[in-house]
Amino acid sequence: MLTFLLRRLLTMLLTALCLTFVVFFLTNLSPNLEKVAKSEAGSRITDAEVASWLEKNGYARPMLVRYGEWIGLAPGWRRDEAGVISGRCIARGTDPAAAPRFCGVIQGYWGQSTVFKEPVAGIVATRLGLTGILMFWVMAVMVPSALLIGMLAGMREGSRLDRSLSTVSIASTATPEYVSGVIFIALFASSMTGLKWFKGTATSAMDTITFENFFLPVMTIAVYGIGYIARMTRASMAEVMTAQYIRTARLKGVAFGQVVMRHALRNALIAPFTVIMLQFPWLLNGVVIVETLFNYKGFGWTLVQAAGNNDIQLLLGCSVVAVVVVLVTQLISDVGYVFLNPRIRIS
């Protein structure tokens, strides 16, 4: 078990390094840097001025070295210009001698956002908090309803209940967030139907969450996920229901409800656990769409802003968080599966 964990962690670390390097590489390609130089030093500067700006700000060095500096494994650059020492780790107006040698993601230095004019670490933390609330409610709605649908459908395979619930879950997997969101807003928040039960934006939910402003975004994400989890639960439930011990329980006279609740359910929930954990990366996708659609300024919204405005540091920060979230959930799902299913032994 320990070697398994260790190997997984090492692979994870390697994956994270590779992925962040890819993002770093793509955001630091020369046209992007040129754009940064033009937005910082004036849009009408010549090519030579762009080159000298990049040189002065430490961009004109090999990609790998700069990646090392950004991640915090290589010492930050320093530049001595007529006695004035500037450098990556030296904030303007501080003593160069007191500045640390390394400053990167590992040391907690995430850079400065050019769009929001604030440190990236702070932005990411607050936005992530907002998205965390959204995710929590999505999970709270999605998981129980999906498990319930899957359980009811898989309980008696082929019955009318199974058929109709399965069709519902297929329909829900065919409804991506931008479709369900648009339909929900048109039905419940527009002047077309005149219902106006809920609000079409979730901007006010950033201060106080009410049923009125938060129900639609939560439902929009949940609908797309419910179908998939429900189908997995149904398959696993249907398989368990054909097992020998279920037949034995039925034959010795246990009521059907008891069989489902006490014998089948626990064993049927092992497979969906993995699926639910692996839903997190998908939720990330949904979060970006829904936060854009409902104007809820969370992590997904920030990512879109960073990417749309060529805010390199913020985009890098966001991608680090996204990659870590994906990898950690993968790890939890693997480890949790081993814990839940005693039949699996990792050698």
Add this chain to the structure above:
Amino acid sequence: MQDLGWGAITLSVLKQFLPVWLALALTFAASIRYRRRLGLYGKLFDSAIGMTGFALVMLWVFTALFADLIATHDVLSQISQMKNKLPGTMQPDGAGWYLLGGDHLGRDVFSRMIAGSRVVIQIAPMATLFAFMVGITLGLPAGYFGGRLDTALSFLANLVLAFPVILLFYLLVTPEIVETGLPQYMAVVLFLFPLIFLTVLLNARYYVMPARRNLILALVIVIGGWAYLALVSDPGTRVALLPAALDPLRVPGNILIVFVSVVFVNAPTVFRIVRGLTLDIKTRDYVAAAQTRGERPWYIMLWEILPNARGPLIVDFCLRIGYTTILLGTLGFFGLGLSPESPDWGSTINAGRKLLTIAPHPAIVPALALMSLVLGLNLLADGLREESLRD
């Protein structure tokens, strides 16, 4: 003449779809008549779910085919008085109606939705096919040989899979990155796989008949290679491999980029599926028999293992076209890749969502269209799975 009511709108829309209804009726009549001779396809018509799914999918395929007959207006022509007008509003000159209303620029929502189906039907199945070629060409040897090759390829696949899709799109499909030619280089690599796949497939089959094999392979490489070069190269960009005179396939640059990014996102999942199936099938007796006969590895992979993995692959193919459609919509929704004027469903939803609370119809119409197509593909996959499990 006056504005139409909901009943009249429904009737007119149904009337516009007349060629589609005819084609659907013909397809269904012929298929049901000869279903016993049509194998898995014929069996589809035994299940209500499969039939519903097939009907929905074919509805959109025929719509894309007959788009010019169905559409009532030009996709880009704007009538300023028709901005955000409700469905069934008459044109100011009295020449016709906007059946499903006008959008924020005064264009006909109905015609744009019809034209949008063409974009999806052109890109989604093709992109999925390419993703399958990549996934199969890499997944078969990874599963069959195992070892270092498997470790390396699986690591790469997991790398792409761990990448949040939207972030990837934002990084790949921005003008700055396009300027560096990166998506085109990716196209150079990814589009090579169908060619490799076909060559290896035919080489393995006709290896014992050298004369025939040489002829077939020469044909494939010349025609396929030319198509490959024509597809990849675009005069005036970084990858201009072919002179313009020999380049009849002018794929608009942004469509190529969208295509490449969708293939890139889908291929690793296909790889994982194919690898898993190969690991399972390679322990079967007929593979052992082929090995004992002395067949070469690629023959066993392509002509023994692959045909026996076709069931799950066909089902996944249907599901994946649906997923690709959703991805295309996502790209359009964020205004990435395709031009903002493009009538594809994602871009139209994106344009319509800003006025959603006042005039929802410009966004609702393409949203429902996209949903029905994906639903059709999912139902079709479900029907196919049920029917292929039955025997």
